[in-house]
Amino acid sequence: xxxxxxxxxxxxxxxxxxxxxxxxxxxxxxxxxxxxxxxxxxxxxxxxxxxxxxxxxxxxxxxxxxxxxxxxxxxxxxxxxxxxxxxxxxxxxxxxxxxxxxxxxxxxxxxxxxxxxxxxxxxxxxxxxxxxxxxxxxxxxxxxxxxxxxxxxxxxxxxxxxxxxxxxxxxxxxxxxxxxxxxxxxxxxxxxxxxxxxxxxxxxxxxxxxxxxxxxxxxxxxxxxxxxxxxxxxxxxxxxxxxxxxxxxxxxxxxxxxxxxxxxxxxxxxxxxxxxxxxxxxxxxxxxxxxxxxxxxxxxxxxxxxxxxxxx
Amino acid sequence: xxxxxxxxxxxxxxxxxxxxxxxxxxxxxxxxxxxxxxxxxxxxxxxxxxxxxxxxxxxxxxxxxxxxxxxxxxxxxxxxxxxxxxxxxxxxxxxxxxxxxxxxxxxxxxxxxxxxxxxxxxxxxxxxxxxxxxxxxxxxxxxxxxxxxxxxxxxxxxxxxxxxxxxxxxxxxxxxxxxxxxxxxxxxxxxxxxxxxxxxxxxxxxxxxxxxxxxxxxxxxxxxxxxxxxxxxxxxxxxxxxxxxxxxxxxxxxxxxxxxxxxxxxxxxxxxxxxxxxxxxxxxxxxxxx
Numbered sequence: 312x313x314x315x316x317x318x319x320x321x322x323x324x325x326x327x328x329x330x331x332x333x334x335x336x337x338x339x340x341x342x343x344x345x346x347x348x349x350x351x352x353x354x355x356x357x358x359x360x361x362x363x364x365x366x367x368x369x370x371x372x373x374x375x376x377x378x379x380x381x382x383x384x385x386x387x388x389x390x391x392x393x394x395x396x397x398x399x400x401x402x403x404x405x406x407x408x409x410x411x412x413x414x415x416x417x418x419x420x421x422x423x424x425x426x427x428x429x430x431x432x433x434x435x436x437x438x439x440x441x442x443x444x445x446x447x448x449x450x451x452x453x454x455x456x457x458x459x460x461x462x463x464x465x466x467x468x469x470x471x472x473x474x475x476x477x478x479x480x481x482x483x484x485x486x487x488x489x490x491x492x493x494x495x496x497x498x499x500x501x502x503x504x505x506x507x508x509x510x511x512x513x514x515x516x517x518x519x520x521x522x523x524x525x526x527x528x529x530x531x532x533x534x535x536x537x538x539x540x541x542x543x544x545x546x547x548x549x550x551x552x553x554x555x556x557x558x559x560x561x562x563x564x565x566x567x568x569x570x571x572x573x574x575x576x577x578x579x580x581x582x583x584x585x586x587x588x589x590x591x592x593x594x595x596x597x598x599x600x601x602x603x604x605x606x607x608x609x610x611x612x613x614x615x616x617x618x619x620x621x622x623x
Numbered sequence: 624x625x626x627x628x629x630x631x632x633x634x635x636x637x638x639x640x641x642x643x644x645x646x647x648x649x650x651x652x653x654x655x656x657x658x659x660x661x662x663x664x665x666x667x668x669x670x671x672x673x674x675x676x677x678x679x680x681x682x683x684x685x686x687x688x689x690x691x692x693x694x695x696x697x698x699x700x701x702x703x704x705x706x707x708x709x710x711x712x713x714x715x716x717x718x719x720x721x722x723x724x725x726x727x728x729x730x731x732x733x734x735x736x737x738x739x740x741x742x743x744x745x746x747x748x749x750x751x752x753x754x755x756x757x758x759x760x761x762x763x764x765x766x767x768x769x770x771x772x773x774x775x776x777x778x779x780x781x782x783x784x785x786x787x788x789x790x791x792x793x794x795x796x797x798x799x800x801x802x803x804x805x806x807x808x809x810x811x812x813x814x815x816x817x818x819x820x821x822x823x824x825x826x827x828x829x830x831x832x833x834x835x836x837x838x839x840x841x842x843x844x845x846x847x848x849x850x851x852x853x854x855x856x857x858x859x860x861x862x863x864x865x866x867x868x869x870x871x872x873x874x875x876x877x878x879x880x881x882x883x884x885x886x887x888x889x890x891x892x893x894x895x896x897x898x899x900x901x902x903x904x905x906x907x908x909x910x911x912x913x
Contacts, residue, residue: 326725326727329801330723330725330726330801332800332801332802333719333720333723333726333801334720336716336719336720336801336802337716337717337720337721337732339713339716340713340716340717340736340771340776341732341735343713343770343771344735344736344739344771346752347749347752347767347768348739348744349739350752351744351745351748351749351751351752352742352744352748354744354747354748354751354752355744355745355748357747357748357751368751416644419637419640419641420641422633422634422637423634423637423638423641424634425634425638428638428641429641431645432641432644432645434896434899435644435645435648435649436644436645436648437899438648438892438895439648441826441830441891441895442830442888442891443829443830443831443832443848444832445830445832445848445851445852445855445887446830446848446851446884446887446888446891447651448855449655449851449855449880449881449883449884450651450652450654450655450884451651452855452880453651453654453655453658453877453880453881453884454650454651454654454655456877458667458669459666459667459668459669459671459877461650461654461671461672461673463669464669464672465672467669493647493648497644497648525630525633557833558832558833561833561836561852562852562855565856576746579745579746579747580746580836580837583746583747583750584746584747584750584837589747589750589751592746592747593745593747593748596744596745596746596747596748597745599745600742600743600744600745603743604741604742607741
């Protein structure tokens with residue numbers, strides 16, 4: 312059947328002589344993944360253990376209630392419950408408002424007949440994507456300043472009351488979502504515009520001959536053409552409904568809006584790294600990671616059930 | 624094709640929406656530049672909208688004269704260059720071997736790498752690891768732990784895949800080693816993706832702040848974004864305080880803050896226009912992967 316042993320060994324030696332350098336190259340990134348991604352996964356166990364500074368992770372004693380002490384504590388912590396609610400609420404609003412926005416913009420850009428103007432619009436609209444949330448927060452603090460910011464000055468000149476955009480919980484949520492759209496709407500059109508170029512132009516010509524108007528073309532050609540892209544991105548967004556951004560609420564939040572700006576990631580930072588309650592914060596982090604994976608898998612399964620391609 | 628009146632009107636409406644979008648994107652930037660160049664009196668009176676009132680460069684002089692700020696800018700520039708280089712080396716080392724379909728164990732390595740994209744241990748385990756490794760408050764913590772992005776690695780790998788196998792195979796027949804093939808075939812042909820990913824990494828590092836906030840207490844090594852964050856937070860509290868009715872004069876701090884923000888934005892805005900075509904090709908490459 313197979314080659315004789317000596318021949319097989321010779322082929323192994325030949326293989327290694329040819330490809331050892333590939334393994335040598337790969338060993339560096341693999342070491343990176345083991346040290347910085349997989350070893351931390353073993354540290355997840357401190358969520359179930361009583362943290363002690365003098366012991367290593369494996370030796371720490373199990374926490375009470377079969378190790379679930381810190382999960383119980385988290386779920387009886389008001390701050391944490393608020394954080395879960397806020398994470399869900401902000402992501403949900405981002406999904407409802409921030410998700411359709413680039414689709415609409417891509418459709419508009421696609422209909423725009425002035426080519427150079429279109430390219431200019433795109434260039435300008437992509438720009439905010441490259442500003443950090445800290446910078447955006449700096450811009451926002453000036454733009455929305457309660458007494459002398461541009462928006463409030465204009466509002467006052469028009470005879471309206473000033474609006475505490477960043478200092479009142481309700482308005483803050485509105486500003487938070489709006490700034491998210493501002494940062495990402497242009498950039499996120501790229502993926503849709505790329506998908507639009509794959510639509511066969513003959514479809515539009517045929518539709519025009521049949522007397523289809525602009526809206527009918529969008530309804531029956533453009534949107535179905537975008538469908539796979541939309542579904543893929545929707546799965547990813549749904550999968551991330553309980554994952555939280557850190558930079559954004561950190562940069563935009565302040566003490567006046569803490570009860571809406573406090574999300575899971577900021578909770579972990581405040582309780583774990585600032586408050587040194589490692590076990591509690593690790594339990595919260597683990598809860599979030601597990602929920603994220605479950606949501607992602609559920610969203611993927613749902614998409615496949617509806618006959619879409621899914622993400623894996 | 625002859626366009627009807629209705630179609631033309633619709634075109635103009637779309638163009639008008641696009642103009643509004645352009646204004647919305649540029650407005651905050653123009654506003655902050657105007658504020659950074661205005662006098663504090665004009666600012667307090669609320670006279671500054673998009674054009675500076677009472678021109679003065681005091682804020683810029685103060686900012687440039689602040690050695691901590693200029694050091695932070697310089698350090699972040701150095702850090703960005705180092706990080707970009709390290710990340711590109713790591714990404715290439717990871718992506719290139721994985722395109723060899725003859726490589727034994729490739730499936731296992733792929734799975735192992737992809738898994739880290741979906742499951743994350745979380746902040747605290749990472750914090751404890753860095754503590755054990757002695758990386759906490761060490762400048763290396765800003766360079767090594769996030770030097771390799773799986774997503775960017777996939778982008779690079781799919782670009783490598785698009786280079787025909789026949790090129791590689793004929794070089795192999797000529798006796799070229801994998802390393803040689805990488806340097807003489809793959810890297811020269813991959814300049815667009817190398818440029819794109821370098822820029823993604825560079826922008827990510829320049830804009831990054833959470834790792835420094837969590838793992839770096841030493842103020843000397845604070846990158847510019849964390850430095851700005853600290854300034855903004857202290858100024859915001861004054862802002863909040865005035866709204867609550869406490870007496871204070873936020874005028875100068877406003878111009879100062881604006882000037883610091885402008886300085887940290889300028890590098891991004893400078894590289895942005897002539898590099899955006901690379902960014903766009905990178906973003907669509909990432910999309911093709913799905």
